[in-house]
Amino acid sequence: MIRRVLVVDDDLAVREALAQTLELADLHPLPAGSFVEAKDHITADFAGVILSDMRMPGRDGFHLLDFARTADPELPVILLTGEGDIPMAVRAMSQGAFGFLEKPCAPSDLLAVIERALKTRAMVLENRRLKAQLETGDPAARLIFGSSEQAEGLRARVRIAGHARTEALVTGAPGSGVSKVAEVIHLMSPLAKGPFVKRTATGMTRDALDAAYDAAQGGSLFLDDIGTLPADTQFALLERLEREDPVRLIAGTTAELSQAVGAGRLNPDLFYRLDVMRVRIPSLAERPDDIPVMFRQYVAQASEQAGLTPPPITPEIIASLMARDWSGNARALMSAAMRFALGLGDAEADDQQVEELSLSEQMARVERSLLIAALRRVQGRATEAAQNLKLPRKTFYDKLARYGIKPENYR
Incomplete structure (x- = not known):
């Protein structure tokens, strides 16, 4: 998924500076100089987040926040202001803003909030997709x-x-x-x-x-x-x-x-x-790439049946799932998903199952899970994952081939 950030600010120099910061972080900025320019992007299926200045001519950041909440109450909106005060921050958060930051803001702080917002948005859209698939006529x-x-x-x-x-x-x-x-x-x-x-x-x-x-x-x-x-x-x-x-x-x-x-x-x-x-x-061993998809489906189903909000599924959880052989196939995966959705346990393999494996098999599972976790953290960008793991590019790709891991499945 392209990681889009709708950047709304009436100051051209600020827009360009923010866009440059986002591009360096492999994000895709969509610049807009006003509420009017921005509103056409703000839809229920917008696969990204909004970063908006608070003070703008005409309709300000609060107007944009209200418009976004009407289009989709779960669309993350991060507000920026150069004249921040506590009452304004309280109002912004009470009206549903995902974040409220004061300018000038350190790029690392800004990107950290945006990354959290993007992960939240991706999870919301994925849950909607799963629900729609469950309701299809096929x-x-x-x-x-x-x-x-x-x-x-x-x-x-x-x-x-x-x-x-x-x-x-x-x-x-x-x-x-x-x-x-x-x-x-x-x-x-x-x-x-x-x-x-x-x-x-x-x-x-x-x-x-x-x-x-x-x-x-x-x-x-x-x-x-x-x-x-x-x-x-x-x-x-x-x-x-x-x-x-x-x-x-x-x-x-x-x-x-x-x-x-x-x-x-x-x-x-x-x-x-x-x-x-x-x-x-x-079997699941023949199609390991389906494990994350099936787990999310089962968690969504179990959560809906129990009347609960689906818990967040982190890259670390996915990595632990991918490290298991799932000899019990879909039934075992469904059981793990139900426990996870109900808060009765995590998705890790139990000690007895791990102890039945040889040392080399256990080490292979750990290595495979680390490779997958590294790809998840960088949305499937293999070169960046290899650098983070401090592995030569060829060695990294050899390991991916050995475990049947495809980077594109983690984007």
């Missing part, structure tokens, strides 16, 4: 999180499976969300208005299978752990699949079904019938 986009190629591929496959009229098979590692993806397939299908009935295949009898089909009439029947379906019920299921039932079967498994077929535990005819439309869920 179930695949609303319920399957992530921005990686693997996540996009999964959503595309789910849409194809949803519109297909064949049986479907959803596979994935434990905790990857097999049941959830199966439900999204149902929601994407012509039978979406019908029921979505979930049953576990383990120990299911013929009578239980018939009852499940009856409950799912006009909708979808999801049989989880399909590889554990008893042999006699497998034959009954094949018979049901030959009928013209107004029920679509979606099967799920976290095991490798070809092994069950080879061992004689799964009827090959049933396997091949289900395997026509397979949807495989990639």
